[in-house]
Each structure stands twice: as C-alpha cells, then as structure tokens.
Amino acid sequence: MPASLASRVSGPVFTPADAGYAPEIAAFNLAVTHTPELVVGVTSLNDLAEAVRFARERRMPVSVQGAGHGAYVPITSGLLISTRRMDQVRIDVPARTAFIGGGACWGPVVAAAADHGLFPITGSSPTVGVAGYLLGGGLGPLARSHGFSSDFLVGATLVTGSGEVVDTDDHPDLLWALRGGKYIGALVAELRVRLVEQRTLYAGALFFEEQHREQAFRRWVDWTATADPRVTTSVAFLRFPPLDVVPAPLRGRRLLVLCFTYPGDPAEGARLAAPLRAAAPVHIDDLGELPCRDVARIHNDPTQPMPAWVSGLALDRVDPDFATAFLDHVRDTPFTGIQVRHLGEATRRDAADGSAVGGRSAGFVVSYASPDPSLFAQVLPDASDRLMDALRPWTCAENNINFIGRPRSAEHFATAWPAVTLARLAQVQERYDPQGTLGHHP
Numbered sequence: 001m002p003a004s005l006a007s008r009v010s011g012p013v014f015t016p017a018d019a020g021y022a023p024e025i026a027a028f029n030l031a032v033t034h035t036p037e038l039v040v041g042v043t044s045l046n047d048l049a050e051a052v053r054f055a056r057e058r059r060m061p062v063s064v065q066g067a068g069h070g071a072y073v074p075i076t077s078g079l080l081i082s083t084r085r086m087d088q089v090r091i092d093v094p095a096r097t098a099f100i101g102g103g104a105c106w107g108p109v110v111a112a113a114a115d116h117g118l119f120p121i122t123g124s125s126p127t128v129g130v131a132g133y134l135l136g137g138g139l140g141p142l143a144r145s146h147g148f149s150s151d152f153l154v155g156a157t158l159v160t161g162s163g164e165v166v167d168t169d170d171h172p173d174l175l176w177a178l179r180g181g182k183y184i185g186a187l188v189a190e191l192r193v194r195l196v197e198q199r200t201l202y203a204g205a206l207f208f209e210e211q212h213r214e215q216a217f218r219r220w221v222d223w224t225a226t227a228d229p230r231v232t233t234s235v236a237f238l239r240f241p242p243l244d245v246v247p248a249p250l251r252g253r254r255l256l257v258l259c260f261t262y263p264g265d266p267a268e269g270a271r272l273a274a275p276l277r278a279a280a281p282v283h284i285d286d287l288g289e290l291p292c293r294d295v296a297r298i299h300n301d302p303t304q305p306m307p308a309w310v311s312g313l314a315l316d317r318v319d320p321d322f323a324t325a326f327l328d329h330v331r332d333t334p335f336t337g338i339q340v341r342h343l344g345e346a347t348r349r350d351a352a353d354g355s356a357v358g359g360r361s362a363g364f365v366v367s368y369a370s371p372d373p374s375l376f377a378q379v380l381p382d383a384s385d386r387l388m389d390a391l392r393p394w395t396c397a398e399n400n401i402n403f404i405g406r407p408r409s410a411e412h413f414a415t416a417w418p419a420v421t422l423a424r425l426a427q428v429q430e431r432y433d434p435q436g437t438l439g440h441h442p
C-alpha cells in the first residue's frame with residue numbers, strides 16, 4: 001500500500017517501520033504521539049490532491065499536520081498528511097498580499113513582508129502554522145486594533161475531501177468556513193492573506209515581580225474598562241524555571257508579564273502605556289519601538305517542542321470581583337503559565353463578506369498550561385475545573401477553538417462556535433466531503 005501511494009506523489013511516504021516516520025509525525029506538543037498507519041510528506045498541490053484521493057479510494061481517514069502546534073489528541077489511524085514541505089511564501093507587493101503555502105509558519109511570512117514595509121496580522125508565535133492558526137480565527141498581538149487574523153484571509157487554493165482542487169474565488173462558502181471554521185471539508189494548499197503597511201510598532205512587555213503582581217493585575221483589569229481601542233494587551237502569570245537557559249533576571253521567579261502592542265508612533269504609544277507603567281513598580285521594562293519583523297519578541301512564546309497540557313475559556317467581561325476570584329486561583333496554581341488576553345473592538349466586527357470564527361462576542365480569552373507530565377492525569381484537569389467554576393460568572397458562552405486546548409467532550413468542543421455557525425459548517429463539510437474522509441466537527 002505505501003508503494004502505491006509513493007508512485008503517485010513526489011514527497012516521501014513512511015510506515016511505522018521506517019526511520020523517517022518518527023520525525024515526520026512529531027508534533028510540537030511532546031506529550032502527544034501520533035501513530036497513523038501511513039504518513040506522507042506532501043510537497044505540492046498535486047501531492048496533496050493525490051494523497052486525499054488515495055485515502056478516499058480506500059476509505060482511510062485523513063488527518064493533516066503542519067507546524068504541529070495544535071496537537072492535543074493523538075491520531076491513531078489512517079493517513080496523516082504532513083504539509084511542512086509546502087512552506088513557500090511569496091509577497092505580491094503592489095497587491096499587498098502574501099501567498100502562503102499550506103505548511104508554512106508565521107515567522108517566514110513576517111520576515112518576507114517586512115522586507116517591503118508590509119506586515120501580516122500574525123499570531124504571537126513565529127513557529128505556529130499559518131493554516132492551522134487561521135482555520136481557528138487567530139487572536140494575535142493586534143487583535144483589538146485589527147481583529148481576528150482570519151479576517152485578512154482573501155482567498156485560498158484547497159483540496160476537498162472528494163479530492164477536487166478548488167479555489168475560494170469560485171466557492172465563497174469555503175472562504176467563509178476557512179475564516180475560523182477549522183474543519184471545513186477541505187485541506188489548504190495555499191492561502192492568500194492581505195497585508196497592512198506597517199514598519200514599526202510600539203510594543204513589548206513589562207515584567208512585575210511577585211510582590212507587585214496582584215496590584216499590577218488589578219490595575220490592568222480596571223484599565224481595560226476604558227482602554228484605547230488601538231491598543232492590545234495581555235497579562236500572564238508565569239513561573240520561570242530555575243534553569244541556566246532562562247535569562248538571569250527571570251530565572252526561578254514568579255512574574256506577571258504584561259504584553260502591549262500599539263501599531264502607531266512611539267510618542268503616542270508611550271502616552272498610552274503610561275498608566276500601565278505606573279500600575280506597580282516595574283521589574284523589567286522591555287516596551288518601546290519595535291520593528292515589525294521582531295513581533296515575536298512581544299510574547300516570547302516557546303519555540304522548542306515540549307510536553308504541554310493546555311486549556312482555556314473565553315470571558316464576557318472582567319471587573320474587580322473577577323480579579324479577586326482569579327487571584328485566589330493563581331496564588332497556588334499548578335499551572336506554569338496563566339494568560340488573559342484582552343479582545344473586543346475589531347474582534348467584534350465581522351469580515352465584510354462574513355466568517356465562521358467563534359468567539360466574536362468574547363471580551364477576553366484565558367489560557368493556561370503546564371509542561372509537567374506527572375500532573376496531566378489528575379492535578380491539571382482538577383485545577384482547570386476549579387478555575388472554570390470560579391470564573392463561571394464572567395464566562396462567555398462562545399469560546400474560540402485556538403484557545404480551547406484539549407476538548408474534554410463534544411459539548412466542550414461545540415462551545416468554540418455559535419450553534420448557528422456549527423450548523424452552517426456541517427453543510428459546508430457535507431458539500432465538499434460527503435464521505436467524511438477528512439473528519440468532521442463532532
């Protein structure tokens with residue numbers, strides 16, 4: 001069987017017996033090991049289409065992995081299509097559009113656009129896959145000023161579950177679904193993303209030491225009520241390990257990290273950031289004018305694979321009582337990091353021609369994680385339940401799939417979209433993948 005697929009594609013095909021199998025199936029989350037029957041490393045649109053047709057003919061389920069940052073549940077059967085080799089990035093400068101391969105990650109897109117004074121509405125991490133991220137909507141450092149990243153998606157070439165090559169220009173329902181719908185009955189070969197003219201940001205992070213974390217957090221919560229619509233912020237309670245690889249001022253400390261992004265001139269940025277700088281004594285001030293190509297420095301997300309247990313929820317609003325409930329949990333949390341991102345403004349406005357993304361009505365998203373596998377079975381799920389219970393009065397009914405982490409049930413998964421959107425997504429899947437080759441929303 002592997003030989004018959006290998007004769008149809010130019011990329012490599014591996015079974016579990018092959019040495020190339022383990023690196024090909026590896027995900028960013030080292031706690032997840034995929035074990036598909038076959039994995040194919042597609043290199044082109046033709047490979048992608050042939051791989052889907054091959055699986056469809058045999059009624060094999062198909063999964064897809066790009067940069068691998070979305071792996072929470074192991075893939076244990078069928079054909080895994082690995083898109084990492086489809087990592088081409090081309091910038092059409094006059095059209096201010098990036099043409100991005102279905103397996104590319106954000107870092108090279110940001111770098112290629114910056115060469116022309118252009119900027120994509122990227123996520124916080126340079127190693128996250130563009131396709132996986134945009135299929136979940138995408139809430140990045142410019143969320144409040146520019147909205148969901150998927151609003152900037154203007155087109156794509158796709159392979160449907162039926163094995164047909166299609167373009168969203170001829171299939172507007174697929175463009176709608178692609179903007180945040182996640183499972184859309186088609187795989188992405190190439191994306192077209194609108195870029196903005198931007199060379200620098202006023203952006204970075206303020207670090208507050210343990211004894212000032214609660215004051216800084218409470219002030220931030222108050223500040224969000226009247227925050228300027230052009231500013232996007234987040235706060236994260238982080239426990240830095242006492243390891244030599246961690247920079248000395250962070251090593252072994254429990255800090256509050258407040259990330260700030262203003263896409264405008266430095267003087268106005270500094271004026272807007274002043275109340276946050278005054279929230280409490282600042283341990284490290286790494287906030288200032290930042291070239292767009294260094295956007296990943298704002299959040300400094302991990303770029304090396306590691307084990308992770310991740311979950312999250314969305315909030316309608318925050319207030320002083322929320323701050324108290326949240327801090328009660330944070331004081332003895334087993335999570336190494338708990339982050340709250342401020343949304344609203346542009347995230348509430350739908351793309352002109354519509355989108356499937358979930359979480360438009362949310363005011364904030366909370367995500368929390370730990371890399372300690374000894375806590376995965378019991379301690380972290382229990383702590384997550386306690387946090388969700390404590391935050392119930394502020395919880396938004398509508399979550400976002402990129403922030404849900406490992407779904408705990410079909411009902412939990414379904415909170416990532418409004419019911420009406422889920423129903424329309426099911427119709428799109430049925431149209432483009434009637435046999436269910438690519439897997440469906442539960």
Ligand SMILES: Cc1cc2nc3c(=O)[nH]c(=O)nc-3n(C[C@H](O)[C@H](O)[C@H](O)COP(=O)(O)OP(=O)(O)OC[C@H]3O[C@@H](n4cnc5c(N)ncnc54)[C@H](O)[C@@H]3O)c2cc1C
Nearest residue numbers: 065066067068069070102123124129132133138139188402
């Ligand atoms: C360190 C880190 C930082 C993050 N930061 C942000 C952030 O700032 N904002 C945000 O919104 N999210 C963020 N996320 C979440 C991330 O956007 C999602 O987990 C996303 O799904 C990851 O995409 P991927 O391609 O890297 O993952 P993969 O595991 O490769 O893919 C995840 C899923 O996306 C789909 N998919 C991927 N490629 C294709 C394709 N070519 N065609 C069709 N479907 C495809 C498949 O359903 C696949 O199972 C972050 C995650 C991590 C680990």
